[in-house]
Amino acid sequence: xxxxxxxxxxxxxxxxxxxxxxxxxxxxxxxxxxxxxxxxxxxxxxxxxxxxxxxxxxxxxxxxxxxxxxxxxxxxxxxxxxxxxxxxxxxxxxxxxxxxxxxxxxxxxxxxxxxxxxxxx
Numbered sequence: 001x002x003x004x005x006x007x008x009x010x011x012x013x014x015x016x017x018x019x020x021x022x023x024x025x026x027x028x029x030x031x032x033x034x035x036x037x038x039x040x041x042x043x044x045x046x047x048x049x050x051x052x053x054x055x056x057x058x059x060x061x062x063x064x065x066x067x068x069x070x071x072x073x074x075x076x077x078x079x080x081x082x083x084x085x086x087x088x089x090x091x092x093x094x095x096x097x098x099x100x101x102x103x104x105x106x107x108x109x110x111x112x113x114x115x116x117x118x119x120x121x
Contacts, residue, residue, distance in 0.1 A: 008056065015051040019044060022077040026106055027089040041089055047073040 020029040023044075032041055054070035079085035093102030 007059070008052075011052055011055045012048075015048055015055065018051065019048060019077065022081040023087065023089065024092070025081060026083070026092055027080075027087065028092045031090045041087075043087065044089070047076055 016033065020033065023029055023032070032044060035041070050069040050073040054065070054067070054073075057065055076085070080087055091105040094106050095102050097103060
């Protein structure tokens with residue numbers, strides 16, 4: 001069994017990885033999470049705190065959860081990862097001219113399709 005500090009650090013690492021996975025398609029997650037102090041994104045920090053706090057409470061008192069903040073954070077991550085929403089974060093860059101240096105943003109696309117209608121032929 002781990003100590004409380006280990007549990008907290010594990011939950012923080014898990015939730016950080018969840019955020020990196022969801023924003024990593026369009027934003028430079030390593031750059032975002034390498035910043036310190038006032039240079040950090042307050043939006044990402046806020047949602048990370050909400051996710052960690054929810055997971056900690058779920059471990060301690062699963063019957064008394066207020067899921068509003070958790071659901072808001074998950075909705076934000078879902079919108080970011082699906083391309084429905086842009087964030088004020090450093091964009092992920094790709095090498096478009098083949099010189100080995102990332103030079104342009106990965107295109108921000110909203111993915112989805114129009115409704116299809118069946119033909120009765």
